Amino acid sequence: MTTASSSKRIDPILPGSVIGVLGSGQLGRMFAIAARRMGYRVHTLSPDIDTPTGQIADREVTSSYDDLDVVRYFARGVSVITFEFENVPAAAADAAAEYAPVRPAGRVLHTTQHRLREKTFLRDNGFPVTAFRAVRNEADLRAAAEQLKLPAILKTAGFGYDGKGQSRLATIDDGLAALREFSGDMILEALVDFDREVSVVAARGIDGSFAHWGVIDNTHRNGILDVSFAPAKVTQQVQSRAIEIARAVLEALDVVGVLCVEFFLTKSGDLIINELAPRPHNSGHLTFDASATSQFEQQLRAVCGLPLGSTQLLKPAAMANLPGDLWDCGEPNWSGALAIPNVKLHLYGKQDPRPGRKMGHLTALAETAEEATRL
Numbered sequence: 101m102t103t104a105s106s107s108k109r110i111d112p113i114l115p116g117s118v119i120g121v122l123g124s125g126q127l128g129r130m131f132a133i134a135a136r137r138m139g140y141r142v143h144t145l146s147p148d149i150d151t152p153t154g155q156i157a158d159r160e161v162t163s164s165y166d167d168l169d170v171v172r173y174f175a176r177g178v179s180v181i182t183f184e185f186e187n188v189p190a191a192a193a194d195a196a197a198e199y200a201p202v203r204p205a206g207r208v209l210h211t212t213q214h215r216l217r218e219k220t221f222l223r224d225n226g227f228p229v230t231a232f233r234a235v236r237n238e239a240d241l242r243a244a245a246e247q248l249k250l251p252a253i254l255k256t257a258g259f260g261y262d263g264k265g266q267s268r269l270a271t272i273d274d275g276l277a278a279l280r281e282f283s284g285d286m287i288l289e290a291l292v293d294f295d296r297e298v299s300v301v302a303a304r305g306i307d308g309s310f311a312h313w314g315v316i317d318n319t320h321r322n323g324i325l326d327v328s329f330a331p332a333k334v335t336q337q338v339q340s341r342a343i344e345i346a347r348a349v350l351e352a353l354d355v356v357g358v359l360c361v362e363f364f365l366t367k368s369g370d371l372i373i374n375e376l377a378p379r380p381h382n383s384g385h386l387t388f389d390a391s392a393t394s395q396f397e398q399q400l401r402a403v404c405g406l407p408l409g410s411t412q413l414l415k416p417a418a419m420a421n422l423p424g425d426l427w428d429c430g431e432p433n434w435s436g437a438l439a440i441p442n443v444k445l446h447l448y449g450k451q452d453p454r455p456g457r458k459m460g461h462l463t464a465l466a467e468t469a470e471e472a473t474r475l
């Protein structure tokens with residue numbers, strides 16, 4: 101659903117302009133596909149070469165995010181900067197902002213790239229999160245374990261994805277072992293006994309307009325998202341509450357762009373925020389084939405100051421990730437998958453199919469989400 105608001109007027113960045121993307125993975129790739137379709141040019145900056153985004157972009161700049169002179173040079177050549185990766189250092193976002201608008205703003209990244217800052221922000225703004233404590237050393241860990249009770253989950257505060265940098269602690273000895281492995285700021289989180297995990301991917305325009313794709317149901321395997329489907333099988337009340345929370349989060353952070361709120365849905369029907377992603381999200385990939393406007397086109401519209409598009413779900417859909425493990429016995433059987441007419445294949449152009457690496461995804465469209473999931 102999309103709602104408009106008309107407080108601020110800023111001249112839009114129109115087709116033909118160059119959009120700068122910091123980061124170069126599959127999220128940037130699908131953003132670049134959407135942007136090029138609408139007549140924009142795309143430049144991407146990351147430390148890598150021949151990247152999923154770079155293969156589609158007009159220009160691929162290879163540099164460390166810490167080389168602020170290159171970041172400034174990059175920003176001079178574009179009309180707006182956005183992200184596909186939230187772990188870009190704040191200094192890089194600030195340097196880019198000297199030459200081009202950065203959307204969402206660097207402070208959104210700063211908050212959401214660090215689990216402790218993110219959870220503290222959410223708690224202090226009255227959003228539901230699980231109990232947590234900051235952990236930097238053994239004494240903190242012992243005190244936190246005493247207060248929250250084990251089992252609990254210890255996570256590194258920065259740079260976690262796909263369940264990396266996390267350890268489930270049954271005993272304090274598990275915690276001491278994890279401390280030897282992890283470094284820097286950490287967070288101990290009380291375990292949530294959830295019934296399922298759901299997400300809301302939403303967008304906010306420069307004028308405060310808001311759009312969302314409803315509630316998406318997510319199943320994880322080995323800490324990595326496996327299958328998502330929409331619409332999620334949740335009550336109308338959960339649906340409304342999740343969307344209300346997502347809207348409030350985008351407003352509290354003053355997001356311009358796309359942000360995903362990952363939730364736990366408890367057995368008693370309560371929603372608890374797990375984490376935020378200040379960019380398109382894996383659970384929203386199905387919007388590429390199933391919605392009037394995908395999360396990637398919406399990010400483009402939002403950061404360019406254009407009206408947000410309709411987020412209507414044209415068909416129930418399911419998305420399955422394709423991890424590198426599927427390549428263990430050679431190239432997967434694409435003909436077999438594509439023999440089902442309503443299945444769409446997305447591959448990200450990655451050369452090295454390591455286990456657990458997200459190589460692509462399949463989207464299935466059907467009359468119901470259950471049927472799409474079965475395909």
Ligand code: ATP
Pocket residue numbers: 230253260261262263264289290291292293294297320323324325362374375
């Ligand atoms: P991703 O990149 O897939 O979003 P991540 O590495 O950022 O993952 P989280 O989303 O924090 O990590 O955790 C990954 C998964 O671990 C969650 O989706 C959930 O299944 C489980 N998990 C994380 N925190 C908790 C918790 N406090 N209680 C119960 N389960 C949890």
Ligand code: MG
Pocket residue numbers: 362374375
């Ligand atoms: Mg997560």
